[in-house]
Amino acid sequence: MRGTVLEHNHGVNRMRIGHAERRFSIVVLLVSMIGMLYLAFWVFRELATSSWRVVNFLIIYLVAVILYANLGVWIHEQLHCIAFRGTPLEKRTRITFARKYILILSGYYQVEGAIDYRTMRRALMAPLGLVIVLVAVGFLGSLFLPGWWLPLLLSMALAGVLDMTHDLYMLSQIRMIGDKGQYWDNGHELLVVWKD
Secondary structure, eight states: OBSEEEEEETTEEEEEEOBOOHHHHHHHHHHHHHHHHHHHHHHHHHSOOSTTHHHHHHHHHHHHHHHIIIIIHHHHHHHHHHTTTTSTTGGGEEEEEEEETTTEEEEEEEESSOBOHHHHHHHHHTTHHHHHHHHHHHHHHTTTSOTTHHHHHHHHHHHHHHHTHHHHHHHHHHTTTGGGOEEEEOSSOEEEEEEO
């Protein structure tokens, strides 16, 4: 399901939130791609001028894509679930991973039971921690690693933001409901129930 469906019935509101609407996705994708193109150009400029420059550039980005598409995706889902640690829902949280195209991992988490707003918000925003770590490692590494290190890690951080598109969309939809609602996350869509 894509977008949001809202139903009212005898004073009870139900909202189903699926994947981000096209307009929201396109804005996040466009901003991320513009940033990534700029950063890729920066990486290329930092590489030593030689007949191997293009090959080196492609190898660096291929390794970065494979790393993020596997380790990054795995960390992204683990971070979602950190929000449930120490709560009754911790043992009712499950992550499912599947391989797309051999080298690309995809996954989603799901939770059995109702979730309060603060925990739901933390779960949706938790992968932002990966983005922050990638930026920090990029800046720290730039002190002693080659010049292409920082823009490469910033590219991976932007990939992390792009990976959060649906999380950010869901967060934008539940913000107005806040503590009035109870939340159920089945991994593919979020169900919110609240009374007027």
